[in-house]
Amino acid sequence: MTIELRQVTDDNFTEWRRAVRRGFGEHVHPDDIARLRDHRVEIDRLVAAVDSRSERIVGTAGADSYSLTVPGGATVPMAGVAYMTTSVTHRRQGAFSGMMTRLHESARERGDIVSGLWASQAHLYGRFDYGLAVSSYNWTIDPRFGAFAHSPEPVEPAEAGSQVYFVDAEEAAVILPDIYEQMRQQTPGAVDRNAGRWQYGLFDEERVRDGASALFFAVCEEGGEQTGYVTYRMRRKGDSDMGTLQVEEQVSTTDTAHAVLWRFLLNFDLVVKITAENRPADDPLWWILSDPRRLNRKSHDSLWIRLLDVVKLLEAREYNANGRLKIGVVSESQPEVAGTYVLDVEDSQASVKKTTEKPDVIMTPGDLAALYLGGTTPGPLVEAGRIDAVAPGSLARLHGMFATDTAPWCTHYF
């Protein structure tokens, strides 16, 4: 028996999709197979690992085409890796590794300069040179302790109410994408959402609600401009129950919209718990609340990235300080990426080339990926023994050049 990697076609798409969800312990509703095919996937980017004896699909992989915002606001083409499973019947025979290699090769051929993914387990992708580029927080807060001590402008409950209005699902489908698009252009780590992704994401039939209400949508408006939105569900049993408000997504393009929408969320009666997953690492709510300890935050890894073209990527982002730095990248698995890169930064832009000179700092491609979007400073990576700052003063230079004003955030899960 051998495991062959084949491109998915419309003939085996249903079998492939069933195999993907079986890998995560779920059955698929037939309508959801068509929904995914119509709105989300690019079929020529999907891979099936097939057992040559049984001719059955035993492994699945794929990539979606994204545009990733990098520090400074430029966007770069990214292969969004997803759908990775190997059937329990064929585990640990290299199917996953083979499919990852296939996806990376095809991403390079298509012109993607980075690949990114969300990991089901945090130890799976380091071996493929992915670095943890974006971290975020899952929140819970009791709104009865949601008083504000600060806000960008006075946000009294009554004033907040006058800036926020509810919209229905049809209006939301028109209003939300523009607000999201503005946010993603100014947020490192954010990715684009095309019409299909919106349609897929706003799908809201009973079976996707996990016992909660249908989605509610509220929009913030400032001076005639729509500057933020929140989508949420309620979990309550009967009119007198004290329930949970589950924020699905809260996006804003101004500091005021952020404060106004959180004032709105924290004003609800009959709610004793608000949950919000995947909030930005530097979300200002912590600094707004008069009792920040009430905001429970659990950190988790969100976007992992792999650098496919180091020169293009280093030239795409902006830097915080001028100067020269030689970054040695050590990689056995990617000889084309290994080497020393010299960055000459002037007016926030780097010109980058390979050099035979001695590096100032040495790291793996995964650690450079972790630094790239500004999701971590280099100090902890040096302390962890991951980055070797060999030249005197090189850690301070690396820190100063790669520092960003905002932490990266990827609110789009894929």
Ligand SMILES: CC(C)(COP(=O)(O)OP(=O)(O)OC[C@H]1O[C@@H](n2cnc3c(N)ncnc32)[C@H](O)[C@@H]1OP(=O)(O)O)[C@@H](O)C(=O)NCCC(=O)NCCS
């Ligand atoms: C994770 C998964 C795809 C691995 O598939 P696989 O075909 O067995 O993986 P491979 O045989 O190619 O193994 C590649 C390497 O990863 C390691 N590895 C794979 N899964 C691992 C796991 N769960 N824990 C630790 N190591 C793992 C293997 O030991 C191997 O290491 P090596 O190269 O040092 O020998 C598979 O177990 C699976 O489908 N899990 C459930 C779904 C899932 O979590 N998918 C990932 C979505 S992000």
